[in-house]
Amino acid sequence: xxxxxxxxxxxxxxxxxxxxxxxxxxxxxxxxxxxxxxxxxxxxxxxxxxxxxxxxxxxxxxxxxxxxxxxxxxxxxxxxxxxxxxxxxxxxxxxxxxxxxxxxxxxxxxxxxxxxxxxxxxx
Amino acid sequence: xxxxxxxxxxxxxxxxxxxxxxxxxxxxxxxxxxxxxxxxxxxxxxxxxxxxxxxxxxxxxxxxxxxxxxxxxxxxxxxxxxxxxxxxxxxxxxxxxxxxxxxxxxxxx
Numbered sequence: 001x002x003x004x005x006x007x008x009x010x011x012x013x014x015x016x017x018x019x020x021x022x023x024x025x026x027x028x029x030x031x032x033x034x035x036x037x038x039x040x041x042x043x044x045x046x047x048x049x050x051x052x053x054x055x056x057x058x059x060x061x062x063x064x065x066x067x068x069x070x071x072x073x074x075x076x077x078x079x080x081x082x083x084x085x086x087x088x089x090x091x092x093x094x095x096x097x098x099x100x101x102x103x104x105x106x107x108x109x110x111x112x113x114x115x116x117x118x119x120x121x122x123x
Numbered sequence: 124x125x126x127x128x129x130x131x132x133x134x135x136x137x138x139x140x141x142x143x144x145x146x147x148x149x150x151x152x153x154x155x156x157x158x159x160x161x162x163x164x165x166x167x168x169x170x171x172x173x174x175x176x177x178x179x180x181x182x183x184x185x186x187x188x189x190x191x192x193x194x195x196x197x198x199x200x201x202x203x204x205x206x207x208x209x210x211x212x213x214x215x216x217x218x219x220x221x222x223x224x225x226x227x228x229x230x231x232x
Binding site for chain 2: 035044045046047050058060061094098102105106107108109110111113114115116
């Protein structure tokens with residue numbers, strides 16, 4: 001049973017770049033769509049984007065200009081970089097596994113989640 | 124881009140049946156999944172592929188979809204089911220983007 005764990009700074013200054021790591025244990029990263037999702041305080045879930053183990057990526061259009069997701073299969077880790085931070089980026093950031101297939105949405109499911117890491121953007 | 128619309132809040136009496144709905148044009152083309160989130164916890168998958176229940180999820184949870192509306196039904200709601208529920212599906216533009224509904228807060232009375 002795969003487990004995910006986010007890590008990164010809890011406090012970041014405005015205009016800086018956020019870097020988060022998601023470590024996958026108990027399973028291989030060499031399959032599935034590895035996803036970042038965030039949740040602002042008191043708000044709903046927002047899909048940020050994913051990376052496929054092969055390296056292909058897809059991003060939320062509202063964040064696309066500021067987001068980069070990458071993967072290191074040798075370390076079973078994937079990463080989120082979000083630039084030009086503002087207070088609006090303050091949120092709980094989750095990494096999750098999407099076991100769906102590109103051409104068939106029947107299997108789309110974020111079936112494994114990390115516990116989340118809270119990121120506050122403040123000077 | 125698409126949107127998925129959910130009622131912000133729904134209530135149900137203990138032991139009764141409740142349905143939470145998710146409406147959006149993309150649901151005509153793509154399957155929905157549902158997530159339960161309790162305070163201070165990460166979301167948990169409860170339904171995928173419109174009506175499939177992962178192992179470990181109680182059978183009082185079921186899902187369905189018709190036209191542009193997907194539904195999550197809890198038959199015999201328990202106090203432990205009080206939570207926020209989110210639907211998820213693909214954006215209708217066919218670019219494999221994912222979208223969440225705004226969430227429904229379920230209160231068990």
